Amino acid sequence: MNEVILEVKNLCKDFTLGVFSKEVKSAVKNVSFEVKKGEIISLIGESGSGKTTIGRMILKLLKPSKGKIIFKDKDITEIKSKKEKKDYYLKVQGIFQDPFSSFNSLYKVDRIFNMIFNSYFPHEEKKDGKIKKALNDVGLKPESVLNKYPHQLSGGQLQRLLIARALLMNVDLLIADELISMLDASTRIGVLNLLGKLSKENGMSVIFITHDLSLGYYLSDTTLIMYKGKLVEKGSTEKIYKNPVHPYTKMLLNSIPDIGFKWKKEEKFLPEKIEIEVNNFYKKNINKDTELEVEKNHKVIVNGR
Numbered sequence: 001m002n003e004v005i006l007e008v009k010n011l012c013k014d015f016t017l018g019v020f021s022k023e024v025k026s027a028v029k030n031v032s033f034e035v036k037k038g039e040i041i042s043l044i045g046e047s048g049s050g051k052t053t054i055g056r057m058i059l060k061l062l063k064p065s066k067g068k069i070i071f072k073d074k075d076i077t078e079i080k081s082k083k084e085k086k087d088y089y090l091k092v093q094g095i096f097q098d099p100f101s102s103f104n105s106l107y108k109v110d111r112i113f114n115m116i117f118n119s120y121f122p123h124e125e126k127k128d129g130k131i132k133k134a135l136n137d138v139g140l141k142p143e144s145v146l147n148k149y150p151h152q153l154s155g156g157q158l159q160r161l162l163i164a165r166a167l168l169m170n171v172d173l174l175i176a177d178e179l180i181s182m183l184d185a186s187t188r189i190g191v192l193n194l195l196g197k198l199s200k201e202n203g204m205s206v207i208f209i210t211h212d213l214s215l216g217y218y219l220s221d222t223t224l225i226m227y228k229g230k231l232v233e234k235g236s237t238e239k240i241y242k243n244p245v246h247p248y249t250k251m252l253l254n255s256i257p258d259i260g261f262k263w264k265k266e267e268k269f270l271p272e273k274i275e276i277e278v279n280n281f282y283k284k285n286i287n288k289d290t291e292l293e294v295e296k297n298h299k300v301i302v303n304g305r
């Protein structure tokens with residue numbers, strides 16, 4: 001699992017707010033990381049920390065303001081032609097929080113799946129069998145979904161259909177943004193296990209975007225912690241959860257509620273308190289390099305520039 005398939009280098013995204021306004025929102029600030037073949041990476045952070053924006057840039061749905069996204073030795077920000085885009089989407093697919101927006105509401109599921117073959121594998125002879133197998137693999141009964149329109153299915157069923165689509169296309173990288181948010185607790189674990197299985201058996205890499213630390217811990221080999229557009233800590237999931245160094249990561253891990261344990265007021269996750277602690281941490285480390293190695297495969301970003 002050492003082949004790097006995606007490299008994100010100094011990625012930035014600024015949004016200009018309003019049509020005439022000059023106000024700029026820096027949603028992603030100088031983010032760098034790598035994804036290896038078959039690796040599951042969790043991108044974790046509070047709401048608004050820039051996770052989805054990173055996912056959308058990797059999926060070429062947003063143009064970076066600065067930085068590079070290199071997929072298999074090619075900078076995808078330079079991809080312009082339709083053919084190159086199509087080839088890219090054969091390898092990299094996304095699943096978003098709102099699965100309803102990912103389907104054409106006018107087409108039934110069988111037509112949507114047939115279109116994948118028409119578009120990408122027109123000579124495939126075992127199309128029907130492959131579609132059925134992919135649906136079975138994600139725990140859906142083909143006969144109960146194939147003849148339905150997207151609005152006749154639940155959010156959870158649609159998310160599974162999106163995984164089945166990625167399966168059929170045999171993608172190298174799946175960006176799963178709050179993938180299981182629409183699933184109930186009992187089906188969540190099944191979908192998570194499915195992702196784990198796909199990454200192990202097919203070598204599919206996954207960027208799993210979430211604000212749920214427990215899910216990230218369960219699923220991922222590597223963790224990236226985002227705070228206000230910056231990547232603040234990255235490395236082995238095991239190491240970060242055992243030995244968090246950045247004050248934001250520490251507070252995030254402290255904020256996981258334990259069943260049967262009532263929070264005391266001072267233990268609450270207070271944004272102002274975090275901001276003060278993070279600024280103090282950056283001040284203390286102002287003369288150090290931006291990235292410090294805490295231990296092998298565990299780095300912390302120690303200055304706020």
Ligand SMILES: Nc1ncnc2c1ncn2[C@@H]1O[C@H](COP(=O)(O)OP(=O)(O)OP(=O)(O)O)[C@@H](O)[C@H]1O
Binds near residue numbers: 052211
């Ligand atoms: N198209 C846009 N125009 C202006 N600002 C945007 C746009 N998209 C995102 N933002 C802002 O960029 C910041 C990062 O948003 P993003 O959706 O990436 O966060 P997130 O970490 O994925 O949050 P959540 O977990 O709530 O989805 C937020 O402040 C958001 O308001």
